[in-house]
Amino acid sequence: MGPKVGADGPSGPLFTVRTVTIDERSEGQRLDNFLVRECRGVPRSHLHRVIRDGQVRVNGRRAKSDTRLAGGDTVRIPPLRIDAVVAPPRMSDEARARRARSLPILFEDDALLVVDKPAGIAVHGGSGVDAGVIEMLRAARPEQRFLELVHRIDRDTSGILMLAKRRPALVGLHAQLRERAAGKDYVAIVEGRMPMRSRTITAPLRRYLTSEGERRVAVDPAEGQAALTRVKGLARASLDCGEFTRVACRIETGRTHQIRVHLAHIGHPVAGDPKYADFGLNRALARAGHDRMFLHAAAMTVRHPVSGAILRLAAPIPAEFDRFVPYTPSGGSL
Numbered sequence: 001m002g003p004k005v006g007a008d009g010p011s012g013p014l015f016t017v018r019t020v021t022i023d024e025r026s027e028g029q030r031l032d033n034f035l036v037r038e039c040r041g042v043p044r045s046h047l048h049r050v051i052r053d054g055q056v057r058v059n060g061r062r063a064k065s066d067t068r069l070a071g072g073d074t075v076r077i078p079p080l081r082i083d084a085v086v087a088p089p090r091m092s093d094e095a096r097a098r099r100a101r102s103l104p105i106l107f108e109d110d111a112l113l114v115v116d117k118p119a120g121i122a123v124h125g126g127s128g129v130d131a132g133v134i135e136m137l138r139a140a141r142p143e144q145r146f147l148e149l150v151h152r153i154d155r156d157t158s159g160i161l162m163l164a165k166r167r168p169a170l171v172g173l174h175a176q177l178r179e180r181a182a183g184k185d186y187v188a189i190v191e192g193r194m195p196m197r198s199r200t201i202t203a204p205l206r207r208y209l210t211s212e213g214e215r216r217v218a219v220d221p222a223e224g225q226a227a228l229t230r231v232k233g234l235a236r237a238s239l240d241c242g243e244f245t246r247v248a249c250r251i252e253t254g255r256t257h258q259i260r261v262h263l264a265h266i267g268h269p270v271a272g273d274p275k276y277a278d279f280g281l282n283r284a285l286a287r288a289g290h291d292r293m294f295l296h297a298a299a300m301t302v303r304h305p306v307s308g309a310i311l312r313l314a315a316p317i318p319a320e321f322d323r324f325v326p327y328t329p330s331g332g333s334l
Contacts, residue, residue, distance in 0.1 A: 022073040025146060028170055031058065032065040035077065036124065042080045045209055050078055091131045096139035103133070106313055111169040111306045112162065113137070113147070116315040119158040119292045123149060133161060151177060151254065156274065159186070159297025159315040164305075172305030177254060183301035186249040186259055187234075187317055189294035189325050190268040191277065194245035196233040201262040203227065205255045216275065217257040219265050228252040229262045235327040241284040244271055246325040259295060270295050271324075290324050 026034050035047045035056065047056075054062045057076040058069070069075070091099075099121075107114040115133065117123065122132035131139075134149055141147065150162040150173045164170035176182045204224025205217050218224075230250040237244055245268065249259050260276050263269055269277035272285060272293040285291070300313045321327075 017079060018077045020075045020077060022069045022071055022075065024071060024167060025148075026069055027071040027167060028174065029069050029148065030065065031056065031063055031067040031069060031075070033124065034069055034075070038077060039080050040125065045215070046080065048209065050080065093139040096131050096136040098140075099131075100133070100136035100140035103136075106160065106315060107311070111164065111166050111304070112311075113165055114160060114162045114313055117153065117158060117161040117297075119156050119318075122155040123152045123161060134163070137163065150174070153297050154257070154260075154293075154295070156272075156293035157186075157295045157297060158318055160300045160313055161297070162300070162302075162313075166306075169305040173302060176302055176305075180252055181303065183299075184251050184254070184297065185299040186251070187246065187296045187298045187321065188249055188259065188263065189244055189246050189271045189321060190263050191242065191244060191271055191281065192268045193236060193243050194231075194233040194247060194268050198230060198232040199266075201227075201229045201231060201266060203262060203265050205258060205261055207256055214275075215256070217255070217261045219261065225255060226253060227255045227258050227262065229259055231263070235325050237325040239285075239288060241281060241288065244325055246321070246327050290320065292320060294321065294324065296321065 055078040124132035206220035
């Protein structure tokens with residue numbers, strides 16, 4: 001059910017105060033993601049701000065953005081102003097469904113749906129994004145009563161994205177991710193000449209918002225959360241604008257922007273990264289035909305939440321990676 005609209009304000013309509021009871025569809029969801037869906041058009045940064053200010057209440061109490069909602073919880077949503085400049089044009093359900101049907105399916109059964117997400121598509125709608133993968137798939141599968149994201153990958157990252165078609169599957173997979181029982185491997189192309197050997201990056205990471213409300217992550221030994229990324233150089237290539245290295249990455253933790261920030265921290269940002277790389281170099285790469293962020297979620301290993309069988313998933317490496325830094329696998333691991 002969409003938000004109830006009240007009187008108009010100078011920058012757009014105001015939502016009235018609402019109290020929403022959490023049903024099966026929203027059970028287990030993070031509070032911030034629930035609000036993004038309920039309050040379409042409100043910038044995510046503003047939603048985080050009202051949560052921090054205590055204006056959003058769960059069962060009458062203050063909560064954090066990452067609070068997991070349980071069935072029967074009540075969420076108080078305060079009046080929220082929509083900025084008409086930020087709110088994107090709405091994509092029709094037909095267009096959403098058509099876009100969803102173009103997504104390659106890597107695996108599907110009664111409990112799970114795994115797709116190969118292209119770079120440039122968000123996983124869910126939010127500030128500046130009318131519809132992400134989850135909204136598109138729901139439009140394409142109206143008969144599917146339950147469909148939720150198991151995890152997220154960045155808009156500019158391509159590759160494996162897993163969704164749950166049953167509540168028990170979602171809960172079971174979230175437990176595996178919390179317990180670090182799921183293996184997640186990425187391929188990236190980074191700036192500079194990285195050694196052809198393995199190394200481990202353990203710099204703690206802290207999330208913050210810029211003065212413009214943009215989400216960022218920084219290395220912070222004092223206040224950051226533990227994060228571990230294993231990296232191995234695979235191949236190199238030289239362009240007129242510099243040297244680049246193709247690398248394999250395995251993450252032991254799932255922090256926001258973890259690979260991107262860790263690689264930038266050691267002096268090798270992901271090529272094309274709009275937040276942590278060299279913007280001038282990104283423009284030079286785009287002019288040379290390499291116009292994307294070169295990070296791909298290539299493989300994932302989980303235990304099937306229903307059968308218990310080991311499920312090994314793989315998303316083909318996009319052709320633009322081979323055009324940029326060619327590589328022929330020769331075995332070995334991180």
